[in-house]
Structures are given as structure tokens and as C-alpha cells.
Amino acid sequence: MNNIAHTYVDLRSDTVTRPTPAMREAMYRAEVGDDVYGEDPTVNRLEEYAAHILGKEASVFVPSGTMANQIAILTHTQRGDEVFIHRDNHIFYYEGGAAAMWSQATFNQLNGPQGLMTADELEASIRPRNIHHPRPRLLALENTHNRAGGAAISRERFFPLVQVARRHDLSVHLDGARIANAAVALNVDIRELTQDVDSVSMCLSKGLGAPVGSVVAGTRDYIDQARVYRKWLGGGMRQAGIIAAAGIYALDKHINRLAEDHGRARYLAQQLQSLGYHVDMPLVPTNMVMVDLDRSADEFIAALRTREILVGAMGAKRLRLVTHLDVDDEGIERTIAAFSRLF
Numbered sequence: 391m392n393n394i395a396h397t398y399v400d401l402r403s404d405t406v407t408r409p410t411p412a413m414r415e416a417m418y419r420a421e422v423g424d425d426v427y428g429e430d431p432t433v434n435r436l437e438e439y440a441a442h443i444l445g446k447e448a449s450v451f452v453p454s455g456t457m458a459n460q461i462a463i464l465t466h467t468q469r470g471d472e473v474f475i476h477r478d479n480h481i482f483y484y485e486g487g488a489a490a491m492w493s494q495a496t497f498n499q500l501n502g503p504q505g506l507m508t509a510d511e512l513e514a515s516i517r518p519r520n521i522h523h524p525r526p527r528l529l530a531l532e533n534t535h536n537r538a539g540g541a542a543i544s545r546e547r548f549f550p551l552v553q554v555a556r557r558h559d560l561s562v563h564l565d566g567a568r569i570a571n572a573a574v575a576l577n578v579d580i581r582e583l584t585q586d587v588d589s590v591s592m593c594l595s596k597g598l599g600a601p602v603g604s605v606v607a608g609t610r611d612y613i614d615q616a617r618v619y620r621k622w623l624g625g626g627m628r629q630a631g632i633i634a635a636a637g638i639y640a641l642d643k644h645i646n647r648l649a650e651d652h653g654r655a656r657y658l659a660q661q662l663q664s665l666g667y668h669v670d671m672p673l674v675p676t677n678m679v680m681v682d683l684d685r686s687a688d689e690f691i692a693a694l695r696t697r698e699i700l701v702g703a704m705g706a707k708r709l710r711l712v713t714h715l716d717v718d719d720e721g722i723e724r725t726i727a728a729f730s731r732l733f
């Protein structure tokens with residue numbers, strides 16, 4: 391994949407972005423130290439900056455979004471505790487059952503449109519404290535919601551769930567892998583979407599364009615404990631300032647430009663619709679386009695690949711196309727042309 395990726399239009403994910411020359415320059419110049427000793431000045435700067443952007447007291451830099459979420463759950467729960475989660479959330483659907491290994495929490499999977507359970511369903515599923523029931527402990531949210539087509543979820547829509555959680559003494563964790571996309575699409579400050587939650591994870595390595603890394607943010611005490619779990623999981627890195635510098639650059643320069651990715655995704659969705667494809671649009675779309683086919687997604691993907699277009703599958707007959715930093719207008723036009731020949 392390495393060399394052909396420059397001629398291919400790669401819409402499989404926004405994780406495929408490569409650091410820009412200016413980002414590499416920032417990485418080259420990064421001051422570094424041993425972060426396990428707390429002595430890497432660039433990691434420390436990233437952690438303060440990310441905490442500020444997310445509106446929390448502190449944050450910790452971790453290698454991946456999966457580790458960020460797993461550390462967050464570990465920090466909130468004891469073994470057996472109950473986590474209320476939508477069954478389409480990344481933490482349940484795409485993290486390999488990791489919580490069964492690390493936190494050993496019980497997942498109560500709920501349903502509902504666009505990646506949100508209803509407040510009534512959440513309320514009804516929280517059972518009284520009783521020797522027969524796990525201890526209800528955590529509500530897990532996701533924004534933007536990946537399996538719901540990259541849906542950005544406004545505060546108005548998730549706040550009723552937070553209220554139910556508070557009434558029952560549950561903590562709230564937000565998987566904000568793409569929280570910056572949500573804020574840009576909703577035209578609000580990121581903090582408006584994070585102020586109600588206790589902890590939030592955010593990926594630097596997706597649409598923000600850094601090569602590696604995520605953060606978890608929360609209160610200072612919470613993050614002190616999260617740092618212990620990061621060490622347990624082997625996520626303590628040494629001269630990590632080299633990659634943290636890319637994260638700082640991404641937070642500085644690549645948040646506002648997400649609007650360009652959203653514009654391209656919207657245009658792509660409209661064009662595919664006008665070709666006759668069924669595009670499943672969320673209420674507030676971001677950088678993803680979900681296409682429902684009447685045939686096998688795998689075969690369609692293989693046909694697109696021969697035309698140097700790479701897309702992902704989100705089900706047997708569903709495609710996911712993701713716009714990002716490395717997809718320009720010409721790439722979008724080439725994609726539309728390839729789809730028009732395959733209809």
C-alpha cells in the first residue's frame with residue numbers, strides 16, 4: 391500500500407492521513423525528554439493544551455484511541471460494574487472485547503436511532519442496588535458516532551441521557567475520537583460538547599492528521615489514576631515528544647479545516663445520490679458517507695480498487711467513505727466518476 395497510496399484515493403478512514411511537511415517540521419524540532427519520568431516538555435505541553443481544548447483540568451497522552459477508552463473505563467469502574475452503552479458504540483463493537491480483559495466491567499447494551507439510546511430506555515435499564523444486580527456505574531457516549539454514519543450529536547440531544555445518569559450517580563465517559571468533527575459540524579466550541587461528561591477521549595491520529603496518539607481528559611485526580619493504568623497497559627512512552635509535537639500542531643492548525651472535509655463529504659453524498667445510490671445521511675453529517683448497495687460490498691470494493699479508489703465496508707452491503715486531509719477535490723471527482731461507471 392505504501393507507494394501506491396499517493397495515486398489512490400484512500401477513503402477507507404481518516405486514520406490514513408500522513409503528517410504534512412509542516413507537521414514533520416514541528417516533529418523534527420520537538421524538544422524531548424523521558425515522559426515516564428514526566429520530563430518530556432512537548433508531551434507536557436500537549437497534555438495541557440488538550441485539557442484546555444476539552445475543558446478539563448488535565449489530560450494524558452496515550453498511543454491509541456482504544457487504549458484511551460479502555461483506560462477511561464478502568465479508571466471509572468471496579469470489576470463487574472455495569473456500563474450502559476449503545477450497542478453500536480466503538481467501545482463495544484470495535485475494541486475486541488478489551489473491557490472483558492482490563493476493567494472486567496459488565497456491558498449493558500442499549501439501542502436507539504443514530505447511536506443514542508433514549509432517556510426512557512436508559513432509565514428503565516438502571517436497576518436498584520441489590521445483591522442480584524451489578525453496580526450501575528458508567529454511561530458511555532460517542533460523538534461523532536462512527537456506526538451512525540459519523541453523526542454529530544448536539545448537546546441538546548445527549549443532555550437528557552446525562553441527566554438520567556446524574557440522577558442515578560453514574561459517571562459519564564465520552565468517546566470523542568472525532569469530537570473536533572462534531573464541534574465543527576455543529577458550529578460550537580468543543581467544550582460545549584464535553585462540559586457535561588466526566589471523562590473524554592479524543593484521537594489526534596484521525597481527521598486531525600497526527601501520525602499517532604490520543605488523549606484522555608478529566609479531573610486532575612482522575613488523570614493521575616489514568617496514568618497508573620496507562621503504565622499497566624504498557625502505554626508509558628519515553629521520548630514521545632516527537633509524536634506529541636504532531637498532536638500540538640494538529641490541535642493548532644487542523645481543527646478549523648475539518649469543515650473542508652465535511653464540505654467534500656456533503657458534495658460526494660449529493661453526487662452519489664444523484665447517480666441513484668442510496669446514501670444514509672445522519673441528522674448532522676460530518677466527514678463520512680454511508681452507501682447502501684443492493685449487492686455485496688466486498689465485490690464493489692474490489693471493483694473500485696481496480697480504479698484506484700479505496701473505500702471500507704460497514705456491513706455486508708454497506709460502504710463507508712471518509713474524507714480527510716489527504717483527499718482533495720480531484721480525488722472526490724475521481725471517486726464520483728468511478729461510482730458512475732459501476733452503477
Ligand SMILES: *Cc1c(COP(=O)(O)O)cnc(C)c1O
Pocket residue numbers: 453454455456457459480481532534536565567568593595604
Ligand atoms: C477510531 C476510533 C476509536 C479508537 O481509535 P484507535 O486509535 O483506532 O484505537 C475509538 N472510538 C471511535 C469512535 C473511533 O472511531
